[in-house]
Amino acid sequence: MNHTATPDNPVHLHQKGMPPLHPAAMPVQNLGRSTGVPRAPGRPLHRTRLLVFSASFALLTAGVAEMYFVLSLGGLTPLEWGMLVLFALTFGWIALAAVSAVAGFIRLLRRPQDLSPTRLEAEGRTAVLMPCYNEDPAMLASSIEAMVMDLDQFSANPGFEWFVLSDTRNPQQALKEEQAISLLRERLAGKAQVFYRRRRDNTDRKTGNLTDFLSQWGGRYDYLLVLDADSLLSAEVIIRLANRMEATPSAGLIQTVPQLVGGVTLVARLQQFANRIYGQVVGSGMAGWANPEGNFWGHNAIIRRKAFMDAAGLPHLPGKAPFGGTIMSHDFVEAALLRRAGWDVIIADDLQGSYEESPPSIIDLAIRDRRWCQGNLQHSKVLPARGLHWVNRFHMLTGIMSYLSSPLWLALILVGILMALQAQYIRPEYFANTYSLFPDWPRQDAPRAVRLFVLTLLVLLIPKFLGAAFTLMRRDQRRALGGAGRISASVLTEILLSAAIAPIMMCIHCGAVASTLLGKDSGWAPQRRADGSTPWAALFWRHRWHTLLGVVLALTAWSNSWALLAWLSPAIIGLVLATPLSAMTASRSVGAAFVRAGLLATPEEREIPGVVARQQRIRPVYDEGIGTMPTLLQLCSRPDLVTRHLALTHVYPNNPHETHEALARVKIMDARTTDEALGWLSLAELDKALMTPGLFRQLAALSDQPAVASL
Secondary structure, three states, X not given: OOOXXXXXXXXXXXXXXXXXXXXXXXXXXXXXXXXXOXXXXXXXXXXXXXXXXXXXXXXXXXXXXXXXXXXXXOOOOHHHHHHHHHHHHHHHHHHHHHHHXXXXXXXXXXXXXXXXXXXXXXXXXXXXXXXXXXXXXXXXXXXXXXXHHHHHOOOOHHHEEEEEEEOOOOXXXXXHHHHHHXXXXXXXXXXXXXXXXXXXXXXXXXXXXXXXXHHHHHHHOOEEEEOOOOOEEOHHHHXXXXXXXXXXXXXXXXXXXXXXXXXXXXXXXXXXXXXXXXXXXXXXXXXXXXXXXXXXXXXXXXXXXXXXXXHXXXXXXXXXXXXXXXXXXXXXXXXXXXXXXXXXXXXXXXXXXXXXXXXXXXXXXXXXXHHHHHHHHHHHHOOOOOOOOHHHHHXXXXXXXXXXXXXXXXXXXXXXXXHHHHHHHOOOOOXXXXXXXXXXXXXXXXXXXXXXXXXHHHHHHHHHHHHHHHHHHOHHHHHHOOHHHHHHHHHHHHHHHHHHHHHHHHHHHHHXXXXXXXXXXXXXXXXXXXXXXXXXXXXXXXXHHHHHHXXXXXXXXXXHOHHHHHHHHHHHHHHHXXXXXXXXXXXXXXXXXXXXXXXXXXXXXXXXXXXXXXXXXXXXXXXXXXXXXOOHHHHHHOXXXXXXXXXXXXXXXXXXXXXXXXXXXXXXXXXXXXHHHHHHOXXXXXXXXXXXXXXXXXXXXXXXXXXXXXX
């Protein structure tokens, strides 16, 4: 086969979509049976873990004791007992986060700043996998080209092969992917191998997508570098990950801590700032106590292929969705199974240069969190699995509590309101003991309550303060972000905006938990990456219950006392203003105003990393290429485009009993022209026709007419 690119024979038209098959077995793991792999011998006592958990427990004990003394002056009523239990459940998680941030801050202070790699070549063969589902093809292609060209500076590309693993079901979107991949191959000819495979059926979602690839081509590779559709990694990080995997035979997975970049709306910039400034101490703290029982977040991580295939094949959970069936938050479970098999899972928090994007609006956060909520709550069925390390179980429990904490916080607020209403409207029983001569006055310790409020606030803010302090201690970052005053103003802005959004997210998470518990599946919706705009009417409809709850809380508190209204004011303001807050934080123009003011800036925004800047420069090339792509009728009538499409279409066994495929076959057989057939086919039928080489050949063989059918 001629692989020389010429005007008459462009290489990207004839190059197969995928390399030769190299199948390997990926057995499904039994969660009810331990692998029997012994723990690695000779591990020293994990001092950091012991210190972090001991200090967290001590802080929790102190907080619960303070709450007990606040409530118990006159004995605890049932409502006060409820308040104490809810406080303990919610305070424990923020106590762990605070202590972990302190540990991370100390680790960052001790870490050397020069992390230049000593070796910039990789010996093993790595498959770089980018699964996608109805994503923007221009973003995918420009990101891959940016990373390939970054690697080309070190002549490191021979060790890496790139794969776009598509689960896209929209046929027009799939043709855009083909156009982008063809242009990408043409631009990278001689520099890197880029492959493309679209599955006929997207069973088991992302897990099934990766399993399908591994079972057919996995045996060809030593390592897997798993990315998301919005991932960008610098060449230094990619090579260091491969080097560390080669240098650490016990490592099964090495996870980077991604930094958020590219945010243009206010809510995206808010997440970006918090991730960059506070996330560094949180990530460092987690790595300090979790390794080598670290976690996997599904992307921007390198995996030892054989370890993963031998140990991490996921079963279906018993029952129906949302708790049964495909494991949605697969990454936590895969990390736990790797550790169960004796492999280390390591969080590499020291690697700078791993990037991703964030959702652009509260609505998009809600859609993402609905899916994550279902996946995390589903882990309740995985927790009892045999042989898992307790730290991996704790990761899953933390994920579950990240969503259950919202109903607990809401319950805490409601119990507080009930206690206030009880004091106002229900007459106390001063002489509960009829033999007592002294009344039993209902009392609470107000000074202790104030101290407890201050303690809780400090525990919540410790990660933010430490992250800001570490940034201020770095002269280069302090200058890049406009000095201490600008950084402090940004921290204050982030705290205030996050406090306003928090009650909205609390209600969103409560709704997600309730929906999951009621048996509703979250589905699989593609994620918006940049544009967060939503019409005001749609926003008001999405936030109607949040606004109503805010009004009810305000009226209830006002009818009781000004003190209760003041106590609830942060939640009331956020909920009553949910619609305008959602609109403002999703606005690109408001985000741009914050850029001009120098607020919520990050070092990566002021000095754009090389791979990010390259991707931004390249992106318009692919937008233009996709904008001038052939029509569907041209695809079927031009022999060169027919050849290109068939080369990029992976051959799966036909399923004549599949409804859409059968209907497409009948309609194509009955049509007299390609245009007529295109007019008859539904989107689902057209999708099957494009993915079935025999059907597509029949479609292309029909006599064409000048009229163009629209999708």
